[in-house]
Amino acid sequence: MTERPLSPHLQIYKWQITMALSILHRATGVALSIGLFVMTWWLMAAAMGPEAYQNFRDIASSPLGLIVLAGWSFALFFHTCSGIRHIVMDMGKLFTIPEIYKGGYTVIIAAVVLTLAFWIAVVGA
């Protein structure tokens, strides 16, 4: 079909943390946006009264509900840490190759640690 030369396609590139983080920032941003509808459901349930609210709580604390909430909380922590890195880099900082790698791994580790800390706090409270 295509006679002209094409640039190498996605699967030919070696995976690197830079592209993984870039994609994850977008993916978590979109996931968080969809999660805003769960937030709407939660607040509307509170506005509708005790029964609706208890119904929401039951669903939220079911296994599936907890998986969704755990995913959303990880997305939020990752996107927030990654967002801080975005803003720092917008200011022209952290642009050497070692800093880019260090910053990238820091974002991932911080997101995992914050997610664990959050759920430990929730369970312990």
Next chain:
Amino acid sequence: MGAPLVKSKKFGLKHPLARARGLGSAHEGLHHWISQRVTAVLLLPLTVWLCWSMVGIAHMDHATFVAWLSQPWNTILMVLTVGTMFYHAVLGNQVVIEDYIHTEGLMIAKMLAMRFVYLIAGIACIYAILKVAL
């Protein structure tokens, strides 16, 4: 500031910024870019506050949650958090749609649908907060 005035046939004697403003396919890209970052910076403390509060909220029944949300600062911060999140989300989703949808008619349709849906959900959230709190 210190930018030199450029004299050219096409633009005459104009400040370089004045020549650059309004160009680009969106005509408003810089404003969007800045808004995305301003909302992100606002969201930073608000997200910390929300996660902090969520640790307690997770265990509250309806009556306790209503009492919590009725505290003036909690009402105010909740409205602010929700409003900023929705605004930031709409700005972000706009970029995603612009990147992946290339047919102009379809893009405008998706953009309007996305904004409409988030507007409704955002208003529902703020309505719900105020109804519970006031």
